[in-house]
Amino acid sequence: xxxxxxxxxxxxxxxxxxxxxxxxxxxxxxxxxxxxxxxxxxxxxxxxxxxxxxxxxxxxxxxxxxxxxxxxxxxxxxxxxxxxxxx
Numbered sequence: 227x228x229x230x231x232x233x234x235x236x237x238x239x240x241x242x243x244x245x246x247x248x249x250x251x252x253x254x255x256x257x258x259x260x261x262x263x264x265x266x267x268x269x270x271x272x273x274x275x276x277x278x279x280x281x282x283x284x285x286x287x288x289x290x291x292x293x294x295x296x297x298x299x300x301x302x303x304x305x306x307x308x309x310x311x312x313x
Contacts, residue, residue: 228312233259235278235286235294237301246301250291258285259305278303 236248262282278286283296283303296303 230310230312231307232310233305233307235290235303236275236306237303240300240302247294248306249294251286251289251305252291254286254289262286263305275304275306278305 233251233254234248235251237246238244239246259276262285263276280298282305283298286305287294287296
């Protein structure tokens with residue numbers, strides 16, 4: 227069984243904290259994430275949801291799998307990661 231690391235942009239309503247949406251980040255290299263979030267190159271960035279602000283969203287927008295309206299005033303954004311199994 228093959229496994230694939232999937233990175234997504236997720237966003238939550240700032241008032242209710244409910245999940246509003248998610249979109250896969252396609253073709254996003256780990257080195258780009260290290261640069262954006264200032265992590266050590268050895269860190270695979272698997273374990274945490276990384277908060278996304280205006281500087282990061284400008285870079286991440288080009289990797290979104292679907293057109294997504296970004297509204298930093300009403301939503302909190304995060305980069306999250308999970309493993310997808312392929313049969």
